[in-house]
Amino acid sequence: MRRSALACWVVLPLLVGLWGVLAWQLDTSLLPSPAAVLNTLQREAASGELQRHLAVTLQRVALSFLLAMAFGTLIGIAMGRLVWLDALLDPLLVLLLNLPALVLIILLYVWFGLVEAAAILAVVINKVPNVAVTLREGARSLDPRLEQMARAYGFSPLMRLRHVWLPQLFPYLMAATRGGLALIWKIVLVVELLGRSDGVGFQLHLAFQVFDVAGLLAYSLAFIAIVQLIELGLLQPLERRATRWRRTGVEHA
Amino acid sequence: MPEFVKSEFVVPAGHAILAPMSLKVAPGDHICLLGPSGIGKTTLLNRLTGLERGQPRPTLRIGYLFQEHRLLPWRTLRDNLRLVGVGRDQVEPLLARVGLEQAADRYPDQLSLGMARRAALARCLAMRPDLLLLDEPFASLDPHRADELKRLIRTLLKQFPAMAMICVTHEARDAEALANRIWYLAGRPAHLRYDARLDAETHAGLARRLDALGRQASGESLSIES
Numbered sequence: 001m002r003r004s005a006l007a008c009w010v011v012l013p014l015l016v017g018l019w020g021v022l023a024w025q026l027d028t029s030l031l032p033s034p035a036a037v038l039n040t041l042q043r044e045a046a047s048g049e050l051q052r053h054l055a056v057t058l059q060r061v062a063l064s065f066l067l068a069m070a071f072g073t074l075i076g077i078a079m080g081r082l083v084w085l086d087a088l089l090d091p092l093l094v095l096l097l098n099l100p101a102l103v104l105i106i107l108l109y110v111w112f113g114l115v116e117a118a119a120i121l122a123v124v125i126n127k128v129p130n131v132a133v134t135l136r137e138g139a140r141s142l143d144p145r146l147e148q149m150a151r152a153y154g155f156s157p158l159m160r161l162r163h164v165w166l167p168q169l170f171p172y173l174m175a176a177t178r179g180g181l182a183l184i185w186k187i188v189l190v191v192e193l194l195g196r197s198d199g200v201g202f203q204l205h206l207a208f209q210v211f212d213v214a215g216l217l218a219y220s221l222a223f224i225a226i227v228q229l230i231e232l233g234l235l236q237p238l239e240r241r242a243t244r245w246r247r248t249g250v251e252h253a
Numbered sequence: 254m255p256e257f258v259k260s261e262f263v264v265p266a267g268h269a270i271l272a273p274m275s276l277k278v279a280p281g282d283h284i285c286l287l288g289p290s291g292i293g294k295t296t297l298l299n300r301l302t303g304l305e306r307g308q309p310r311p312t313l314r315i316g317y318l319f320q321e322h323r324l325l326p327w328r329t330l331r332d333n334l335r336l337v338g339v340g341r342d343q344v345e346p347l348l349a350r351v352g353l354e355q356a357a358d359r360y361p362d363q364l365s366l367g368m369a370r371r372a373a374l375a376r377c378l379a380m381r382p383d384l385l386l387l388d389e390p391f392a393s394l395d396p397h398r399a400d401e402l403k404r405l406i407r408t409l410l411k412q413f414p415a416m417a418m419i420c421v422t423h424e425a426r427d428a429e430a431l432a433n434r435i436w437y438l439a440g441r442p443a444h445l446r447y448d449a450r451l452d453a454e455t456h457a458g459l460a461r462r463l464d465a466l467g468r469q470a471s472g473e474s475l476s477i478e479s
Contacts, residue, residue, distance in 0.1 A: 149323040152302050152315065153337045153380070163336055167327040245327040245360045 032214040040218040049203075054222060057192065057199040061185045064123035069180060071124070072131020073173070077165075079132065080139025096129040101187050105194060114195035123187045130183065131176045138172030170242050177235065181227060260313055260384075262301050270296045272444035276436075278384065282417040283410060285428035287463060288438035288446075289470050294421045295320070297438065298386050301419070316377030317386045322369040324361040330372050331357040339379045351375045351405060367398040371405070378409070387420040391427060403430050425460040437463070439470040446470070 016034050023033040032040075044050035079086040079093075105122040112118035142165060150160045192201025200219050207215035259279045266273040270293040278284070286294055303311040324333045330353070331344050339347060344357055351371040361369050370390065377385055390406070391399040407430070410418060420431055428435055428451075437447035447466055451459065 145319070145321065145323055146325070148299070148304050149319065151304055152317045153376070154310070155336070159336065163325060163328065167325070245362070 030211070030213055032217070036214050037217045037221070040214040041222065044215075044218060050219070050222060053198060053200050053203050053219070054226065057185070057188060057201065057223065058226065060120065060123070060188045060192070060199065061181070064120050064127065064188065065180055065184050067120070067124045068127035068131055068184065069173075069176065072128045072176065073135050075128065076132035076135025077139040077169075080136040080142075086136070093129050093132060096125065097133070101126045101190065105187075105191055109195045116196075119188075119191040119196060122191055123184055126187050127180055127184055130179060134172050134176040134179070135169065138169045142168055167242070174235070174239055178231075181230065185223065185227060264297075264300060268300075268442065270442060271300065272440070272442040274445055276301075276445070278417050278419070280383070280415040280417055282434050283432050284417070284419045284434045284436055285432035286419055286421045286436045286438060287423065287425075287428065287466075288443070289467070290423075292438050292440075292470075293443040294438055295388055297443075298388055298419065298421065301384070302386065313383040314380050315384050315386060316380040316382030318370070318373055318377050318388060318390055320388045320392065322361060322373040324369065324373055324376065326361050329358050329360055330375075333361070333372070334376060334379055337376055337379050347375050347379060348372070350378065350409070367394050367402065370394070370402065374402075374405070374409075382416060385416055385418040387418065389421050389423070391422065391424070403427065406431060425463045428463070429459060435459070435463075437466050439466065 019031075020034050023031045023036075041050065075089070079089055101122075104125055105119075108118040108122045108125075112121075146164050146168075150164050155164065188199070189201035189204065192199035193205045196202055200223050203219050204216055207213070207219070259277055262276045262278070264271045264274045264276075286297070288294055298317065299305060300308070301311070302315050302317050303309060324330070325336070328336065330348065334344050334347060335341070345354065348354060348357055351374050353368060353372055353375065356364065356368065356372070361372065364372060374390075387406070390402060394402065406418075406420075410416065410431070418431070419436075420427070422428065432451055434450050435447065436445055438444070439446040447462075
Protein backbone atom coordinates (compact mmCIF):
# COMPACT_ATOMS: atom_id res chain seq x y z
CA MET A 1 0.00 0.00 0.00
CA ARG A 2 2.74 2.44 0.96
CA ARG A 3 4.58 1.89 -2.28
CA SER A 4 1.54 2.51 -4.48
CA ALA A 5 0.72 5.61 -2.40
CA LEU A 6 4.23 6.88 -3.10
CA ALA A 7 3.62 6.42 -6.84
CA CYS A 8 0.26 8.19 -6.68
CA TRP A 9 1.19 11.21 -4.57
CA VAL A 10 4.86 11.80 -5.32
CA VAL A 11 5.99 10.39 -8.64
CA LEU A 12 2.93 11.25 -10.75
CA PRO A 13 2.58 14.91 -9.57
CA LEU A 14 6.31 15.34 -10.05
CA LEU A 15 5.99 14.08 -13.61
CA VAL A 16 3.10 16.46 -14.34
CA GLY A 17 5.10 19.32 -12.80
CA LEU A 18 8.09 18.54 -14.98
CA TRP A 19 5.87 18.36 -18.04
CA GLY A 20 4.33 21.76 -17.15
CA VAL A 21 7.70 23.43 -16.74
CA LEU A 22 8.99 21.93 -19.98
CA ALA A 23 5.87 22.98 -21.92
CA TRP A 24 6.10 26.50 -20.49
CA GLN A 25 9.80 26.80 -21.40
CA LEU A 26 9.46 25.43 -24.94
CA ASP A 27 6.17 27.20 -25.63
CA THR A 28 5.29 25.19 -28.74
CA SER A 29 2.05 23.59 -29.92
CA LEU A 30 3.94 20.30 -30.21
CA LEU A 31 4.08 20.05 -26.41
CA PRO A 32 0.89 21.54 -24.95
CA SER A 33 0.78 22.29 -21.21
CA PRO A 34 -1.14 20.00 -18.82
CA ALA A 35 -3.81 22.70 -18.57
CA ALA A 36 -4.27 22.74 -22.35
CA VAL A 37 -4.68 18.95 -22.41
CA LEU A 38 -7.18 19.13 -19.56
CA ASN A 39 -9.02 21.81 -21.52
CA THR A 40 -9.22 19.57 -24.60
CA LEU A 41 -10.38 16.71 -22.41
CA GLN A 42 -13.19 18.87 -20.99
CA ARG A 43 -14.23 20.11 -24.41
CA GLU A 44 -14.37 16.56 -25.83
CA ALA A 45 -16.24 15.32 -22.79
CA ALA A 46 -18.77 18.16 -23.01
CA SER A 47 -19.51 17.35 -26.66
CA GLY A 48 -19.94 13.64 -25.75
CA GLU A 49 -17.32 12.61 -28.31
CA LEU A 50 -14.86 11.41 -25.67
CA GLN A 51 -17.41 9.11 -24.03
CA ARG A 52 -18.60 7.74 -27.36
CA HIS A 53 -15.14 6.83 -28.60
CA LEU A 54 -13.99 5.50 -25.23
CA ALA A 55 -17.09 3.30 -25.03
CA VAL A 56 -16.55 1.90 -28.53
CA THR A 57 -12.90 1.11 -27.85
CA LEU A 58 -13.69 -0.36 -24.45
CA GLN A 59 -16.30 -2.58 -26.04
CA ARG A 60 -13.78 -3.87 -28.58
CA VAL A 61 -11.21 -4.45 -25.83
CA ALA A 62 -13.74 -6.32 -23.69
CA LEU A 63 -14.98 -8.52 -26.54
CA SER A 64 -11.55 -9.46 -27.86
CA PHE A 65 -10.25 -9.93 -24.32
CA LEU A 66 -13.03 -12.37 -23.43
CA LEU A 67 -12.63 -14.33 -26.67
CA ALA A 68 -8.84 -14.46 -26.40
CA MET A 69 -8.94 -15.56 -22.75
CA ALA A 70 -11.55 -18.24 -23.45
CA PHE A 71 -9.80 -19.76 -26.47
CA GLY A 72 -6.30 -19.28 -25.05
CA THR A 73 -7.24 -20.93 -21.76
CA LEU A 74 -8.87 -23.92 -23.46
CA ILE A 75 -5.99 -24.42 -25.87
CA GLY A 76 -3.35 -23.84 -23.18
CA ILE A 77 -4.85 -26.31 -20.71
CA ALA A 78 -5.37 -28.93 -23.41
CA MET A 79 -1.76 -28.53 -24.54
CA GLY A 80 -0.48 -28.70 -20.98
CA ARG A 81 -2.36 -31.93 -20.29
CA LEU A 82 -2.09 -33.77 -23.64
CA VAL A 83 1.43 -34.44 -24.82
CA TRP A 84 0.42 -35.30 -28.41
CA LEU A 85 -1.61 -32.09 -28.78
CA ASP A 86 1.31 -30.09 -27.42
CA ALA A 87 3.64 -31.66 -29.98
CA LEU A 88 1.11 -30.97 -32.74
CA LEU A 89 0.34 -27.33 -31.94
CA ASP A 90 3.64 -26.12 -30.52
CA PRO A 91 5.17 -25.05 -33.91
CA LEU A 92 1.98 -23.15 -34.74
CA LEU A 93 2.14 -21.41 -31.37
CA VAL A 94 5.75 -20.34 -31.95
CA LEU A 95 4.82 -19.05 -35.41
CA LEU A 96 1.90 -16.99 -34.09
CA LEU A 97 3.93 -15.65 -31.16
CA ASN A 98 6.51 -14.29 -33.58
CA LEU A 99 4.07 -12.97 -36.18
CA PRO A 100 4.00 -9.15 -35.91
CA ALA A 101 0.56 -7.82 -34.93
CA LEU A 102 0.67 -5.37 -37.83
CA VAL A 103 1.08 -8.13 -40.45
CA LEU A 104 -1.91 -10.01 -39.11
CA ILE A 105 -4.09 -6.89 -38.98
CA ILE A 106 -3.25 -5.91 -42.56
CA LEU A 107 -3.79 -9.45 -43.85
CA LEU A 108 -7.20 -9.78 -42.20
CA TYR A 109 -8.32 -6.35 -43.44
CA VAL A 110 -7.19 -7.28 -46.96
CA TRP A 111 -8.94 -10.63 -46.89
CA PHE A 112 -12.18 -9.72 -45.11
CA GLY A 113 -12.44 -5.98 -45.76
CA LEU A 114 -12.48 -3.16 -43.20
CA VAL A 115 -15.17 -4.77 -41.05
CA GLU A 116 -15.66 -5.12 -37.31
CA ALA A 117 -15.25 -8.92 -37.36
CA ALA A 118 -11.84 -8.67 -39.02
CA ALA A 119 -10.73 -6.09 -36.45
CA ILE A 120 -11.78 -8.23 -33.50
CA LEU A 121 -10.37 -11.41 -35.05
CA ALA A 122 -6.99 -9.75 -35.59
CA VAL A 123 -6.77 -8.75 -31.93
CA VAL A 124 -7.91 -12.18 -30.71
CA ILE A 125 -5.42 -14.08 -32.87
CA ASN A 126 -2.67 -11.78 -31.60
CA LYS A 127 -3.48 -12.48 -27.98
CA VAL A 128 -4.48 -16.18 -27.96
CA PRO A 129 -0.90 -17.53 -28.20
CA ASN A 130 0.24 -15.51 -25.16
CA VAL A 131 -2.68 -16.76 -23.07
CA ALA A 132 -2.15 -20.33 -24.29
CA VAL A 133 1.56 -20.32 -23.41
CA THR A 134 0.88 -18.99 -19.91
CA LEU A 135 -1.96 -21.41 -19.21
CA ARG A 136 0.01 -24.32 -20.65
CA GLU A 137 2.64 -23.65 -18.00
CA GLY A 138 -0.12 -23.62 -15.39
CA ALA A 139 -1.66 -26.87 -16.59
CA ARG A 140 1.75 -28.55 -16.55
CA SER A 141 2.28 -27.55 -12.94
CA LEU A 142 -1.02 -29.00 -11.67
CA ASP A 143 -0.23 -31.11 -8.60
CA PRO A 144 -0.56 -34.82 -9.50
CA ARG A 145 -1.02 -35.67 -5.83
CA LEU A 146 -4.22 -33.63 -5.73
CA GLU A 147 -5.32 -35.33 -8.96
CA GLN A 148 -5.01 -38.69 -7.18
CA MET A 149 -6.89 -37.30 -4.20
CA ALA A 150 -9.72 -36.05 -6.43
CA ARG A 151 -9.93 -39.46 -8.06
CA ALA A 152 -9.83 -41.42 -4.80
CA TYR A 153 -12.59 -39.25 -3.36
CA GLY A 154 -14.78 -39.43 -6.45
CA PHE A 155 -14.77 -35.75 -7.50
CA SER A 156 -16.91 -35.11 -10.58
CA PRO A 157 -15.19 -33.36 -13.53
CA LEU A 158 -16.96 -30.12 -12.64
CA MET A 159 -15.85 -30.30 -8.99
CA ARG A 160 -12.33 -31.06 -10.08
CA LEU A 161 -12.31 -28.02 -12.37
CA ARG A 162 -13.73 -25.66 -9.79
CA HIS A 163 -12.07 -26.79 -6.58
CA VAL A 164 -8.82 -28.44 -7.70
CA TRP A 165 -7.78 -26.90 -11.02
CA LEU A 166 -9.06 -23.33 -10.90
CA PRO A 167 -7.29 -22.39 -7.64
CA GLN A 168 -4.04 -23.79 -9.01
CA LEU A 169 -4.47 -22.03 -12.36
CA PHE A 170 -5.52 -18.73 -10.79
CA PRO A 171 -2.05 -17.09 -10.71
CA TYR A 172 -1.58 -18.02 -14.36
CA LEU A 173 -5.02 -16.66 -15.27
CA MET A 174 -4.16 -13.42 -13.47
CA ALA A 175 -0.84 -13.14 -15.29
CA ALA A 176 -2.59 -13.72 -18.63
CA THR A 177 -5.27 -11.17 -17.72
CA ARG A 178 -2.78 -8.46 -16.74
CA GLY A 179 -0.58 -8.95 -19.77
CA GLY A 180 -3.73 -9.40 -21.85
CA LEU A 181 -5.37 -6.09 -21.01
CA ALA A 182 -2.18 -4.14 -21.60
CA LEU A 183 -1.45 -5.83 -24.92
CA ILE A 184 -5.01 -5.92 -26.21
CA TRP A 185 -5.87 -2.28 -25.81
CA LYS A 186 -2.70 -1.29 -27.61
CA ILE A 187 -3.50 -3.59 -30.53
CA VAL A 188 -7.12 -2.39 -30.57
CA LEU A 189 -5.87 1.18 -31.09
CA VAL A 190 -3.78 0.07 -34.08
CA VAL A 191 -6.73 -1.85 -35.53
CA GLU A 192 -8.92 1.24 -35.14
CA LEU A 193 -6.30 3.50 -36.63
CA LEU A 194 -5.95 1.31 -39.72
CA GLY A 195 -9.50 0.41 -40.51
CA ARG A 196 -12.29 1.71 -38.28
CA SER A 197 -14.13 5.04 -38.24
CA ASP A 198 -14.72 5.31 -34.51
CA GLY A 199 -12.90 4.58 -31.26
CA VAL A 200 -9.87 6.09 -29.54
CA GLY A 201 -7.52 4.78 -32.26
CA PHE A 202 -9.53 6.59 -34.95
CA GLN A 203 -9.45 9.83 -32.92
CA LEU A 204 -5.67 9.48 -32.50
CA HIS A 205 -5.46 9.08 -36.28
CA LEU A 206 -7.36 12.33 -36.81
CA ALA A 207 -5.22 14.14 -34.24
CA PHE A 208 -2.07 12.85 -35.91
CA GLN A 209 -3.14 14.21 -39.31
CA VAL A 210 -3.38 17.77 -37.96
CA PHE A 211 -0.56 17.40 -35.38
CA ASP A 212 -3.08 17.98 -32.59
CA VAL A 213 -0.85 16.81 -29.73
CA ALA A 214 -3.30 18.02 -27.07
CA GLY A 215 -6.03 15.80 -28.53
CA LEU A 216 -3.59 12.91 -28.80
CA LEU A 217 -2.60 13.17 -25.16
CA ALA A 218 -6.16 13.78 -23.96
CA TYR A 219 -7.47 10.58 -25.55
CA SER A 220 -4.50 8.42 -24.52
CA LEU A 221 -4.52 9.64 -20.93
CA ALA A 222 -8.27 9.09 -20.66
CA PHE A 223 -7.86 5.50 -21.77
CA ILE A 224 -4.84 4.83 -19.57
CA ALA A 225 -6.90 6.09 -16.64
CA ILE A 226 -9.65 3.61 -17.47
CA VAL A 227 -7.23 0.67 -17.66
CA GLN A 228 -5.78 1.78 -14.31
CA LEU A 229 -9.30 1.85 -12.85
CA ILE A 230 -9.94 -1.71 -14.05
CA GLU A 231 -6.70 -2.81 -12.39
CA LEU A 232 -7.49 -1.09 -9.08
CA GLY A 233 -11.22 -1.69 -8.95
CA LEU A 234 -11.48 -5.18 -10.44
CA LEU A 235 -8.24 -7.14 -10.70
CA GLN A 236 -6.61 -6.29 -7.38
CA PRO A 237 -9.70 -6.97 -5.22
CA LEU A 238 -10.26 -10.23 -7.11
CA GLU A 239 -6.67 -11.26 -6.46
CA ARG A 240 -6.85 -10.33 -2.78
CA ARG A 241 -9.97 -12.45 -2.37
CA ALA A 242 -8.62 -15.48 -4.18
CA THR A 243 -5.28 -15.57 -2.35
CA ARG A 244 -6.68 -15.15 1.15
CA TRP A 245 -5.80 -18.76 2.03
CA ARG A 246 -2.14 -18.13 1.22
CA ARG A 247 -1.84 -15.27 3.68
CA THR A 248 -3.50 -17.21 6.50
CA GLY A 249 -0.89 -19.91 6.02
CA VAL A 250 1.92 -17.38 6.37
CA GLU A 251 0.36 -15.77 9.41
CA HIS A 252 0.29 -19.12 11.13
CA ALA A 253 3.89 -19.89 10.30
CA MET B 254 -22.96 -49.33 6.99
CA PRO B 255 -23.71 -52.47 4.89
CA GLU B 256 -21.03 -55.04 5.41
CA PHE B 257 -18.95 -56.03 2.43
CA VAL B 258 -18.23 -59.68 1.92
CA LYS B 259 -14.70 -60.88 1.48
CA SER B 260 -13.14 -58.85 -1.31
CA GLU B 261 -10.46 -59.84 -3.76
CA PHE B 262 -7.94 -57.54 -5.38
CA VAL B 263 -5.93 -58.77 -8.34
CA VAL B 264 -2.66 -57.42 -9.67
CA PRO B 265 -2.35 -58.71 -13.25
CA ALA B 266 0.88 -59.93 -14.82
CA GLY B 267 3.05 -57.28 -16.47
CA HIS B 268 2.79 -54.62 -13.74
CA ALA B 269 5.95 -52.50 -13.59
CA ILE B 270 6.52 -52.75 -9.84
CA LEU B 271 4.25 -55.44 -8.45
CA ALA B 272 4.32 -59.16 -9.17
CA PRO B 273 1.01 -60.79 -10.14
CA MET B 274 -0.92 -61.41 -6.96
CA SER B 275 -4.38 -61.87 -5.60
CA LEU B 276 -5.18 -60.35 -2.22
CA LYS B 277 -8.22 -61.21 -0.14
CA VAL B 278 -9.47 -58.79 2.47
CA ALA B 279 -12.33 -59.57 4.83
CA PRO B 280 -14.39 -57.19 6.99
CA GLY B 281 -12.64 -56.58 10.29
CA ASP B 282 -9.20 -57.35 8.89
CA HIS B 283 -6.67 -54.96 10.38
CA ILE B 284 -3.67 -55.45 8.17
CA CYS B 285 -0.28 -53.88 8.68
CA LEU B 286 1.71 -53.80 5.45
CA LEU B 287 5.44 -53.88 5.99
CA GLY B 288 8.46 -54.14 3.74
CA PRO B 289 11.70 -52.43 2.72
CA SER B 290 11.54 -48.75 1.68
CA GLY B 291 10.70 -48.12 -1.96
CA ILE B 292 9.52 -51.68 -2.53
CA GLY B 293 6.03 -50.65 -3.76
CA LYS B 294 3.81 -50.40 -0.69
CA THR B 295 2.30 -47.08 -1.77
CA THR B 296 1.97 -48.44 -5.31
CA LEU B 297 -0.05 -51.31 -3.91
CA LEU B 298 -2.36 -48.93 -2.01
CA ASN B 299 -2.85 -46.82 -5.17
CA ARG B 300 -3.63 -50.02 -7.06
CA LEU B 301 -6.23 -51.05 -4.46
CA THR B 302 -7.85 -47.60 -4.69
CA GLY B 303 -8.03 -47.81 -8.48
CA LEU B 304 -5.71 -44.85 -9.04
CA GLU B 305 -3.55 -46.43 -11.70
CA ARG B 306 -4.03 -45.61 -15.37
CA GLY B 307 -6.97 -47.40 -16.91
CA GLN B 308 -8.29 -48.86 -13.67
CA PRO B 309 -12.05 -48.78 -13.08
CA ARG B 310 -13.44 -47.30 -9.90
CA PRO B 311 -13.32 -49.86 -7.07
CA THR B 312 -16.55 -51.46 -5.90
CA LEU B 313 -15.67 -50.98 -2.24
CA ARG B 314 -15.93 -47.64 -0.54
CA ILE B 315 -12.37 -46.71 0.27
CA GLY B 316 -11.05 -44.04 2.62
CA TYR B 317 -7.44 -43.32 1.66
CA LEU B 318 -5.15 -41.42 4.03
CA PHE B 319 -2.24 -40.35 1.84
CA GLN B 320 1.20 -39.74 3.28
CA GLU B 321 0.67 -35.98 2.93
CA HIS B 322 -2.71 -34.69 4.05
CA ARG B 323 -3.76 -33.73 0.50
CA LEU B 324 -6.54 -31.51 1.73
CA LEU B 325 -7.23 -28.66 -0.68
CA PRO B 326 -5.10 -25.85 0.81
CA TRP B 327 -7.42 -23.15 -0.60
CA ARG B 328 -10.49 -24.52 1.17
CA THR B 329 -11.24 -24.57 4.89
CA LEU B 330 -11.61 -27.93 6.65
CA ARG B 331 -15.39 -27.41 6.53
CA ASP B 332 -15.33 -26.95 2.74
CA ASN B 333 -12.90 -29.84 2.30
CA LEU B 334 -15.33 -32.13 4.11
CA ARG B 335 -18.43 -30.69 2.39
CA LEU B 336 -16.77 -31.50 -0.94
CA VAL B 337 -16.71 -35.23 -0.19
CA GLY B 338 -20.39 -35.18 0.72
CA VAL B 339 -20.50 -34.38 4.44
CA GLY B 340 -23.81 -32.72 5.39
CA ARG B 341 -23.83 -29.16 6.68
CA ASP B 342 -24.55 -30.20 10.27
CA GLN B 343 -22.27 -33.25 10.15
CA VAL B 344 -19.00 -31.32 9.78
CA GLU B 345 -18.47 -30.44 13.43
CA PRO B 346 -19.40 -33.89 14.84
CA LEU B 347 -17.07 -35.53 12.33
CA LEU B 348 -14.19 -33.23 13.28
CA ALA B 349 -14.96 -33.87 16.94
CA ARG B 350 -14.34 -37.57 16.34
CA VAL B 351 -10.72 -36.78 15.50
CA GLY B 352 -10.33 -34.12 18.19
CA LEU B 353 -10.59 -31.04 15.96
CA GLU B 354 -13.81 -29.47 17.27
CA GLN B 355 -12.58 -25.90 16.96
CA ALA B 356 -10.84 -26.14 13.62
CA ALA B 357 -13.69 -26.26 11.06
CA ASP B 358 -12.99 -22.81 9.65
CA ARG B 359 -9.24 -23.07 9.49
CA TYR B 360 -7.26 -23.64 6.34
CA PRO B 361 -5.06 -26.78 6.20
CA ASP B 362 -1.87 -24.69 6.21
CA GLN B 363 -2.87 -23.25 9.56
CA LEU B 364 -2.74 -26.69 11.16
CA SER B 365 0.21 -28.59 12.56
CA LEU B 366 1.25 -31.78 10.76
CA GLY B 367 -0.51 -33.97 13.31
CA MET B 368 -3.73 -31.94 13.16
CA ALA B 369 -3.72 -31.93 9.35
CA ARG B 370 -3.31 -35.69 9.33
CA ARG B 371 -6.24 -36.07 11.70
CA ALA B 372 -8.32 -33.76 9.51
CA ALA B 373 -7.45 -35.95 6.53
CA LEU B 374 -8.48 -38.98 8.60
CA ALA B 375 -11.84 -37.30 9.20
CA ARG B 376 -12.20 -37.01 5.44
CA CYS B 377 -11.50 -40.76 5.13
CA LEU B 378 -14.26 -41.46 7.64
CA ALA B 379 -16.62 -39.21 5.68
CA MET B 380 -16.50 -41.80 2.90
CA ARG B 381 -18.05 -44.35 5.33
CA PRO B 382 -15.33 -46.65 4.10
CA ASP B 383 -15.47 -50.43 3.89
CA LEU B 384 -11.71 -50.28 3.67
CA LEU B 385 -9.46 -47.73 5.33
CA LEU B 386 -6.03 -47.31 3.73
CA LEU B 387 -3.35 -45.57 5.80
CA ASP B 388 -0.01 -44.75 4.20
CA GLU B 389 2.56 -44.32 6.97
CA PRO B 390 0.18 -42.41 9.23
CA PHE B 391 2.80 -41.99 11.97
CA ALA B 392 5.71 -40.80 9.84
CA SER B 393 7.34 -37.50 10.94
CA LEU B 394 5.20 -37.22 14.08
CA ASP B 395 6.92 -36.95 17.43
CA PRO B 396 6.43 -40.06 19.61
CA HIS B 397 3.74 -38.43 21.71
CA ARG B 398 1.64 -37.34 18.71
CA ALA B 399 2.18 -40.71 17.06
CA ASP B 400 0.85 -42.54 20.15
CA GLU B 401 -2.10 -40.18 20.25
CA LEU B 402 -2.96 -40.91 16.61
CA LYS B 403 -2.48 -44.64 17.20
CA ARG B 404 -4.98 -44.51 20.08
CA LEU B 405 -7.40 -42.59 17.89
CA ILE B 406 -7.17 -45.15 15.09
CA ARG B 407 -7.71 -48.00 17.56
CA THR B 408 -10.80 -46.27 18.90
CA LEU B 409 -12.16 -45.80 15.39
CA LEU B 410 -11.49 -49.45 14.50
CA LYS B 411 -13.49 -50.48 17.57
CA GLN B 412 -16.32 -48.11 16.65
CA PHE B 413 -16.58 -49.53 13.13
CA PRO B 414 -15.94 -53.26 13.61
CA ALA B 415 -16.86 -54.15 10.03
CA MET B 416 -14.35 -51.74 8.54
CA ALA B 417 -11.17 -53.32 7.21
CA MET B 418 -7.86 -51.48 7.39
CA ILE B 419 -4.55 -51.67 5.59
CA CYS B 420 -1.82 -49.60 7.23
CA VAL B 421 1.62 -49.13 5.71
CA THR B 422 4.30 -48.83 8.36
CA HIS B 423 7.95 -49.51 9.10
CA GLU B 424 7.56 -50.24 12.77
CA ALA B 425 6.82 -53.65 14.25
CA ARG B 426 5.44 -51.76 17.25
CA ASP B 427 2.69 -50.21 15.09
CA ALA B 428 1.77 -53.67 13.87
CA GLU B 429 1.55 -54.96 17.43
CA ALA B 430 -0.70 -52.07 18.41
CA LEU B 431 -3.05 -52.09 15.44
CA ALA B 432 -2.95 -55.28 13.41
CA ASN B 433 -4.61 -58.66 13.50
CA ARG B 434 -2.95 -59.59 10.23
CA ILE B 435 0.47 -58.94 8.72
CA TRP B 436 1.51 -58.53 5.11
CA TYR B 437 5.17 -58.36 4.19
CA LEU B 438 6.06 -57.10 0.71
CA ALA B 439 9.52 -57.83 -0.72
CA GLY B 440 11.46 -58.67 -3.88
CA ARG B 441 11.55 -57.23 -7.39
CA PRO B 442 8.90 -57.24 -8.69
CA ALA B 443 7.38 -57.00 -5.22
CA HIS B 444 5.29 -59.89 -4.03
CA LEU B 445 3.67 -60.83 -0.76
CA ARG B 446 6.41 -62.67 1.10
CA TYR B 447 4.38 -63.21 4.23
CA ASP B 448 0.66 -63.14 5.03
CA ALA B 449 -0.37 -64.31 8.49
CA ARG B 450 -3.03 -63.72 11.10
CA LEU B 451 -1.80 -62.54 14.45
CA ASP B 452 -2.91 -64.16 17.66
CA ALA B 453 -1.40 -63.90 21.12
CA GLU B 454 1.35 -66.36 20.32
CA THR B 455 2.52 -64.78 17.06
CA HIS B 456 2.27 -61.34 18.66
CA ALA B 457 5.12 -62.29 20.95
CA GLY B 458 7.41 -63.46 18.19
CA LEU B 459 6.36 -60.78 15.70
CA ALA B 460 9.32 -58.44 16.11
CA ARG B 461 11.78 -61.28 15.65
CA ARG B 462 9.90 -62.63 12.66
CA LEU B 463 9.83 -59.21 10.95
CA ASP B 464 13.48 -58.72 11.72
CA ALA B 465 14.31 -61.96 9.97
CA LEU B 466 12.19 -60.97 6.95
CA GLY B 467 13.95 -57.60 6.81
CA ARG B 468 17.41 -59.19 6.90
CA GLN B 469 16.40 -61.64 4.22
CA ALA B 470 15.05 -58.87 1.97
CA SER B 471 18.10 -56.66 2.37
CA GLY B 472 20.38 -59.65 1.80
CA GLU B 473 18.60 -60.25 -1.51
CA SER B 474 18.93 -56.66 -2.64
CA LEU B 475 22.62 -56.76 -1.76
CA SER B 476 23.12 -59.89 -3.83
CA ILE B 477 21.23 -58.25 -6.72
CA GLU B 478 23.40 -55.16 -6.55
CA SER B 479 26.71 -57.06 -6.37
